[in-house]
Amino acid sequence: PPELAAEKWRVLKATFGFDAFRPGQEPVVDALLAGRDVLAVMPTGAGKSLCYQAPALTKGGLAVVVSPLIALMDDQVAGLRLNGVCAEAIHSGRSREDNVASWRRVASGEARFVYMAPERLMTERMLGALGRLPVSLIAIDEAHCISQWGHSFRAEYLTLGRLREALPGAPIAALTATADDGTRADILDKLFGGRAQVFVSGFDRPNIAISVTEKADVGTAIERFVAARPGLSGVIYRISRKKVEETAARLQAAGVRAFAYHAGMEASERAAAQETFLAESGVVMVATVAFGMGIDKSDVRYVLHGDAPGSLEAYYQEIGRAGRDGAPAEALMFYGLEDVRTRRRFIDEQDSDPERKRVEARRLDALVGFCETISCRRQALLAYFGEASGPCGNCDTCLDPPEVVDGTRDARLLLSL
Ligand code: ADP
Ligand code: MG
Ligand code: ZN
Numbered sequence: 001p002p003e004l005a006a007e008k009w010r011v012l013k014a015t016f017g018f019d020a021f022r023p024g025q026e027p028v029v030d031a032l033l034a035g036r037d038v039l040a041v042m043p044t045g046a047g048k049s050l051c052y053q054a055p056a057l058t059k060g061g062l063a064v065v066v067s068p069l070i071a072l073m074d075d076q077v078a079g080l081r082l083n084g085v086c087a088e089a090i091h092s093g094r095s096r097e098d099n100v101a102s103w104r105r106v107a108s109g110e111a112r113f114v115y116m117a118p119e120r121l122m123t124e125r126m127l128g129a130l131g132r133l134p135v136s137l138i139a140i141d142e143a144h145c146i147s148q149w150g151h152s153f154r155a156e157y158l159t160l161g162r163l164r165e166a167l168p169g170a171p172i173a174a175l176t177a178t179a180d181d182g183t184r185a186d187i188l189d190k191l192f193g194g195r196a197q198v199f200v201s202g203f204d205r206p207n208i209a210i211s212v213t214e215k216a217d218v219g220t221a222i223e224r225f226v227a228a229r230p231g232l233s234g235v236i237y238r239i240s241r242k243k244v245e246e247t248a249a250r251l252q253a254a255g256v257r258a259f260a261y262h263a264g265m266e267a268s269e270r271a272a273a274q275e276t277f278l279a280e281s282g283v284v285m286v287a288t289v290a291f292g293m294g295i296d297k298s299d300v301r302y303v304l305h306g307d308a309p310g311s312l313e314a315y316y317q318e319i320g321r322a323g324r325d326g327a328p329a330e331a332l333m334f335y336g337l338e339d340v341r342t343r344r345r346f347i348d349e350q351d352s353d354p355e356r357k358r359v360e361a362r363r364l365d366a367l368v369g370f371c372e373t374i375s376c377r378r379q380a381l382l383a384y385f386g387e388a389s390g391p392c393g394n395c396d397t398c399l400d401p402p403e404v405v406d407g408t409r410d411a412r413l414l415l416s417l
Helices: 002-015 025-033 048-059 070-082 096-107 124-131 155-166 181-192 218-227 241-253 267-279 312-319 337-349 354-372 377-384 404-415
Strands: 038-041 062-066 087-090 113-116 135-140 172-176 197-200 208-214 233-237 258-261 284-287 300-305 329-335
Touching (some): 002 025, 025 048, 048 062, 048 172, 087 096, 218 233, 218 241, 218 300, 241 284, 312 354
Parallel strands (some): 038 172, 233 284
C-alpha cells in the first residue's frame, strides 16, 4: 500500500537518519510489510537490524526480537534508544525489578521492541501474554543458531520451531550472516517448515580486487608482494604454524614490520601482536586461521593466502578483512594442487562422522572450482553464496582472461587427483 511505502521512507530518514536502503534491505522490508515470513542472509555489517526494525516501526505495534546473547540485545536496545525509539530487553543479566519495569512498558504499548532469549520467549506464560498484545513482527537474529550444521548451534533455538504456530498473527524475519547452503535449508525447515521467502544479498565487496595465481616458490612471491607495498597493513594466511613462523621470519629479515599469529603461541604474545596490528598501520600479520575473528580494522589493504584455504566460506570471511573502509584493496591467493591434496588429507584423517566429511569434501570441491574457473572470479564466489551478478571487472580473470586451453589442462590434471 502507498501509505506504507511513504511511511517506510519516512522511518528510514527520520528515525534512522539514512538516505537510502543498502543493497538487499528494501526487498526484505517490503516482504515483511506485505506480511510474509522471510529468511534474510546478509554478511556481517550489511545492516540486518534495519531489515526488521524499519518495517516494525512502519507498521506500528510491538516487535518481538529473539537474540542469543545479552550483549547483542543490549547493543540493539541502546542503538534504538539513541534513535529515540522505546526499546526494552528482558534478560537474566538484569535485576528482577528492571525486567518488571521493562515488561510494563511493553505491556502498556510504550515500547516498540522487546528483546529476549528464546528460552524466555518460548514459555506458555510469555507466549500467552504476547498473544494479547498487538505484535506486528517477530525477528530472530543470528538464526543460524538453530542449525546443528553451523558452529554456533544453541539447543534453545530449536524450541523456536513452535513459534510460527504460537504467534500466528505476525510475520517472522529470520536473519543470519551464514552463507552456507545446508545451514540455510536447515533454518528454513526448522523455523518455517520450508515456507518462507529467502533473500540473499550484500555479499559483494567490489573494492577488493580478487586474484588467484599458480603457486611456485611462494616464499619469494610473498616477500616480493609485500616489498612492493611498503607501509601498507596486510594479513597473510598460511596453512600451518610452521609456515607462519617461516614467513614472518623471512619478512622480518627483509625489514618488514611483520608478526606471527597462531594458536601455538602464548596468549599474551598473540594479544600483543594483535594490538599492534590494530593500533598501527603498516603492520603485516602472518597468521593461521586462528587470526581474524571479530577483527575490525578498516585500512587492511591486502589479504594474501599463501596456501589454499579450506573452503569458500573461510576464503570469503578471510578476504573480507581487507578494505573495510571501501578503498581499493587486494586479495591474492597462491593456489597449488599440492594444497588441495593436503586439505583432502586433513578431511580424510579427521575423526568425524562420514556425513560431516562428505560436506567438507564438497566444500573443498567448491573452492577448487573457484580457483579453476576461467570466468569472473567474483561472479563464481557470489554465485556460491546464492547472489546473482555479472562479470566484475576487478578480478584476474576479468582483467586478464585465461586461455581456455590452459583451463582444460588444469581441469584434467585436477580430475586425476
Ligand atoms: P549486521 O547485523 O548485518 O551485521 P547491523 O544491522 O549491525 O549489521 O548494521 C551495521 C551498520 O550499518 C550499522 O552501523 C547500521 O547503522 C548501518 N546501516 C544499516 N543500514 C544502513 C543504511 N541503509 N544506510 C546506512 N547505514 C546503514
Ligand atoms: Mg546483526
Ligand atoms: Zn571478475
